[in-house]
Structures are given as structure tokens and as C-alpha cells.
Amino acid sequence: MSTPATVRAGKTTGEVRAHDHEARLSGAQQAEARLTSCRTDGPACRGHRKLPDSSGVDSNKSVIWGIPVRAVILLNISDLGIKVTAEMSEARKRWRHFETVANRTIVGKMRRRFRIGKWQAIVLKARREVEARRKAPRTPAAYEYRLVLFLDFLGFKELVQQSVADATLLNDLLETIDIVGEIGDGHETTPQANNLLNSLTRW
Amino acid sequence: MVVSYRISEPSAVFFLLNNIALAVIKITGRGFLVRGAVTIGQLYHTEKYVVGPALNEAYRLDSRVAKSPRILIDPDVLEVARRFRSDIHTASEEAAYVEPFLTVDDDGLFFFDYISFDDVTAVCGGEEQLFPNYLKMIGEMVERGLTHSDAQVQNKYLWLHQKYVATRSSIAELEADNVIRVEFPDVYEKIVALPDYREQATAAMEAVARFEATKL
Numbered sequence: 001m002s003t004p005a006t007v008r009a010g011k012t013t014g015e016v017r018a019h020d021h022e023a024r025l026s027g028a029q030q031a032e033a034r035l036t037s038c039r040t041d042g043p044a045c046r047g048h049r050k051l052p053d054s055s056g057v058d059s060n061k062s063v064i065w066g067i068p069v070r071a072v073i074l075l076n077i078s079d080l081g082i083k084v085t086a087e088m089s090e091a092r093k094r095w096r097h098f099e100t101v102a103n104r105t106i107v108g109k110m111r112r113r114f115r116i117g118k119w120q121a122i123v124l125k126a127r128r129e130v131e132a133r134r135k136a137p138r139t140p141a142a143y144e145y146r147l148v149l150f151l152d153f154l155g156f157k158e159l160v161q162q163s164v165a166d167a168t169l170l171n172d173l174l175e176t177i178d179i180v181g182e183i184g185d186g187h188e189t190t191p192q193a194n195n196l197l198n199s200l201t202r203w
Numbered sequence: 204m205v206v207s208y209r210i211s212e213p214s215a216v217f218f219l220l221n222n223i224a225l226a227v228i229k230i231t232g233r234g235f236l237v238r239g240a241v242t243i244g245q246l247y248h249t250e251k252y253v254v255g256p257a258l259n260e261a262y263r264l265d266s267r268v269a270k271s272p273r274i275l276i277d278p279d280v281l282e283v284a285r286r287f288r289s290d291i292h293t294a295s296e297e298a299a300y301v302e303p304f305l306t307v308d309d310d311g312l313f314f315f316d317y318i319s320f321d322d323v324t325a326v327c328g329g330e331e332q333l334f335p336n337y338l339k340m341i342g343e344m345v346e347r348g349l350t351h352s353d354a355q356v357q358n359k360y361l362w363l364h365q366k367y368v369a370t371r372s373s374i375a376e377l378e379a380d381n382v383i384r385v386e387f388p389d390v391y392e393k394i395v396a397l398p399d400y401r402e403q404a405t406a407a408m409e410a411v412a413r414f415e416a417t418k419l
Contacts, residue, residue, distance in 0.1 A: 143245035143255055146207040147219050147280065150261035151239035154272045154359065159235070172233060179229050180237075183206050183222045 151180055205258065207248045214297065216284035220276070220304040220315070224327045227274060227317045232337055236272035236344060236363070240264030243279050271362035273314040276305050318366040320374060320383075331383075335393035341367050342397055349403040354414035357407040364404045371397055 103125075110121040153159065153176075163170035208215040223241065230237055242264060244257030269275050281298050288297035303326045306316040316322040318341060323329040329337070345367050348360025374394045377384050384391045 141247050141252075143247050145210050145243065146246040146248060146255075146257060147210055147215055147241065147243055147283070148246055148257045148261045149204075149206045149219065149223060149239060149241050149274075150258065150265045151204045151206075151237055151274070152265055154236040154238055155356065173235075176230050176233055176235050177204075179226050179233075180204050180206075183219075183226045 149183065151183075205248075205253050205261075207246055207253070207257075210243060210283050211287055213287060214284075214289040214292075214300075215287055216280045217289075217297065217300050220280070220301060221327075223274060224304055224315055224317070224322075227315060228323055228327055228329060228337075231317055232340060234340060234344065237274065238265060238269050238272050240269060240275040240277070241280065242277040243283055268312070269314075271359050273308070273362070274317075276313045276315060278305065278313050281305070316366070318363070319370050331387050331390055335390055335397070338367070338370060338394060339397055342400065346398075346400050346403055349400060349407040354407075354410045358411045358414075361404060361407055361411065364400060364407075368399055368401075368404075371395075371399065 106125055107118065107121040110116070110124055111118065114121070114124070116124070159169065159173060163173055206219070208219050210216075212218075219241065227237060240261045242257055242261045244255065244260055246253070246255035246257040248255075264275050264277075281301060284297050284301040285294035288294055292300070303322070304315055305313040306319075306322070308314050318338075320331075320334060323334060323337065324331050341363065345360055345364045349357055349364060351357050351360070371394055374383065374391060377391065
């Protein structure tokens with residue numbers, strides 16, 4: 001899934017993709033390509049929630065106060081005591097409250113239905129969500145033309161072995177891996193150049 | 204590690220090469236070396252999967268061709284840069300921005316030069332005053348690599364030693380009225396004072412030759 005176009009101050013189109021931890025390489029690469037970088041596809045980089053295209057008060061078919069219809073159909077809105085005619089300016093404040101209430105309601109219903117405790121219900125809810133994601137139909141895969149960077153540390157095995165007895169080396173190594181992870185983050189040159197100049201002071 | 208860009212993004216080539224260049228210099232400055240390859244081709248890259256002929260090719264270049272601590276760059280990136288340029292650049296301008304990142308190595312392959320004074324300072328924006336310490340760091344890595352017990356490792360560092368010496372010489376041989384010497388006399392002095400590790404390189408070459416002989 002492509003990341004929305006809101007990463008890094010609106011500069012990127014979100015099409016930069018890192019090799020995430022779960023990413024799988026084919027064939028021979030898998031054994032050697034142990035290192036992964038995780039960046040723009042991470043939840044932390046996804047920016048703010050995109051307001052739906054149809055967010056009018058009257059448009060309750062696709063959205064109510066900016067709440068996706070997917071969330072709405074999970075719950076009976078009237079049970080939550082939220083008025084559908086609320087002003088749009090309240091929508092953002094109510095969203096967080098809505099999420100909280102919605103979660104509590106789902107968990108509450110599970111507790112009543114299965115006669116179980118709160119935490120069991122939460123775990124059950126989480127499992128159901130994971131299961132639902134697994135069952136979701138996979139979108140047809142297709143190759144696209146991309147620029148690809150494959151990067152390897154020289155003597156990585158040896159460095160890792162040395163890091164067992166040297167905690168400083170381990171931290172240096174992890175920080176360096178982070179630098180690789182930053183490749184492709186944002187399209188602005190200036191901040192990265194500044195970072196470079198800052199790093200030069202460490203030499 | 205794999206990073207990919209969709210090539211249809213404006214200035215994708217420039218941004219990727221620029222980011223790689225900055226990252227490689229930062230990594231080298233911290234005392235680590237990387238090897239890799241940049242290429243173009245078909246790839247399926249999602250949060251979970253990365254697979255495709257382009258990855259196979261990048262991996263092949265990295266593991267079989269690059270050999271030394273260098274990042275090879277497929278020259279086809281220039282054509283892609285021309286085609287998917289920024290709206291405010293012509294094709295020639297876009298290519299002119301990308302070309303400085305490509306240096307031809309002795310074997311005819313293009314690579315990103317993270318060692319020379321010009322590339323680190325002019326192309327990537329590194330500060331001239333800090334370059335001597337950067338080169339010193341590379342020299343220390345060269346020394347460690349050349350004195351490694353494994354001849355195959357020594358062989359990789361012979362390439363870096365060659366680049367290190369070339370960079371050191373390019374500064375040391377500047378005329379007295381050269382802009383760099385005039386504007387940055389302390390930079391010149393520090394670089395000239397760096398060791399050339401000639402003895403270590405000679406010993407490493409002999410060790411590599413012995414190793415190669417045993418393979419025959």
C-alpha cells in the first residue's frame with residue numbers, strides 16, 4: 001500500500017519505500033540481506049488523518065463528522081448519544097472522544113456476549129481485527145519501474161561480532177543504520193545538508 | 204537494505220542520489236564503509252514485500268561487481284533524470300544536476316565518489332575546514348583494512364587506499380596560488396601531513412598476490 005502524500009511537510013508524494021522489517025527478499029538475497037530500514041511507510045510518518053472528501057453534515061452516507069463510514073457501521077451511533085447534527089467545527093474534538101467511546105462500546109458488547117472480562121474482550125477484539133486484515137482480499141500485484149538502491153555494510157559480520165563486547169560500537173552501528181534508513185526521507189535537500197554539516201562537527 | 208523510488212516522480216534520480224551521497228559521507232565520517240548499487244528496473248515494493256528483477260540486478264552489482272567499498276550507479280539513471288525532470292528544469296539542466304554524482308572508476312563503471320575533496324565539498328556541501336578530519340578517518344580505516352589478516356579484505360581496502368592517496372595528492376600538489384591553498388591554508392597543511400600508508404599497501408598487495416596464487 002502506498003503511503004499518503006503528506007510525509008515531510010507536504011514535499012513528498014509518499015512513493016519512497018523502504019525495505020521494512022517484514023519485507024521479504026527473493027531467493028538468494030534473503031539470507032544475506034538481513035538489515036532492514038523502516039521509514040516512510042511507518043505509521044509515525046503517515047501524517048495527519050486525511051479529511052474525507054465528503055464531510056458535509058448532510059452527507060451521512062459516506063461520512064459523519066469526518067468519521068469514516070467503516071467505523072460508523074460498526075456501531076449504532078444513537079447508542080453513543082452523539083448528535084448527528086453537531087457543528088463541523090466540533091468534529092475533530094469529537095473524533096477522539098468517538099474513538100474512545102466506540103472502543104469501549106465494542107469491548108462492552110463483547111464482554112456481555114461472551115461473558116468475559118475486560119482484558120479478555122480487548123484481546124479478542126484485537127485478534128478479530130488482525131484476522132479481518134488477514135482475510136482482506138489482496139490487491140493484484142504489479143511491477144512498476146523504480147530506482148533501486150541496494151546497500152551493504154562492509155565487514156558487517158565482523159562489526160556485529162565486535163559489538164558483542166563493545167556496547168559503544170553497537171550503538172554507533174545502530175545510529176549508522178538509522179542514517180541509511182533516512183535515505184529517501186523527504187525531498188528537501190537543505191535540511192539533510194544541514195544534518196550533514198552538523199555531523200561533520202563530530203569528526 | 205533496500206530503498207526505492209518510483210521513477211516517474213519529478214527529479215527522483217537527483218533526490219535519491221543526493222540522499223545517498225549525504226548518507227554515505229555521514230556513514231564514512233562515523234568510521235563505517237558501505238558498498239552498494241543503484242539501478243533501475245521493475246520492482247514490486249510494498250510495506251511487506253520487495254521483489255523484482257531490479258532488486259536481483261542491484262544485488263548482483265553489489266555482491267559480484269562492486270567488490271570494493273563503493274556504490275555503483277547505473278548510467279541509465281541519466282536518461283531517467285532527463286525524462287522525469289523537475290518542472291522548473293530542462294532535460295539538460297536536470298542531467299547536469301545528476302552528473303556530478305557519477306564518477307567513472309578505473310574499470311569503467313560509474314560510482315559515487317565519497318572520498319575526493321571536490322565531491323565531498325562542492326557536490327555534497329561538506330565544509331572544507333572539516334575535510335582533513337574526514338580524510339584522516341578514511342585513512343585510519345584504510346590502515347586497519349590493509350593490515351587485516353584476510354587477504355580478501357585487504358584487497359577491498361587497496362581500492363580505498365588508491366582513492367585516499369589520490370585525494371591526498373590532489374591537494375598536496377596544488378600550486379601555492381591555488382584558491383584552496385589560499386583560502387584554506389590549514390586544510391592544505393593538515394591534508395599534506397596525513398600518512399600515505401604506502402608500506403601497508405605494499406604488504407597488502409603482496410598478501411593478495413600470494414592469496415591469488417594459491418587459488419590457481
